[in-house]
Amino acid sequence: MEVPWVRVRNVPVDKRSERNMAYVASLVGVPLEIDYATLHRPASARVKIGCRSVDKIPSVAEAVLGEHFYDFYFEVDQVLVRDPNRGESLLSAGKHMDKEKMRM
Known part of the structure; x- marks a missing residue:
């Protein structure tokens, strides 16, 4: 898991x-x-x-707050934790899936 501080804009002050x-x-x-x-x-x-x-946090997301739709804007402010093995874990999961397919 990665952990950043994110700035959120366009949330009505009220x-x-x-x-x-x-x-x-x-x-x-x-x-x-x-x-x-x-x-x-x-x-x-x-x-x-x-x-x-x-890296995959979207810059904008639409949602309902109260009775109105809003576009909320996101910007990464500071990354506190970055997963150094993120790419490796995705690759090893893919290899595991390939082995399971071969057994069938």
Whole structure:
């Protein structure tokens, strides 16, 4: 698992709460922590998420918050943990699958 701090933009200030920020963060990963110092900052808020690959975090995701659709914008601010074996684990999983197919 990789762990970055991500800046989230376009969350309406009147809808900024711990619950709503966790929901928005869950659009791109598993919410781990909210930077409460930025929660009510107009420009953006920061959330720490867990994800498979920091490089695959989308820059925009659409979702409903309240009764309206919003485009939420994501930008990686700081990478705390990067999985050094990410590529290897994908390759070894593929090799395992190939062996299973050969047995059948």
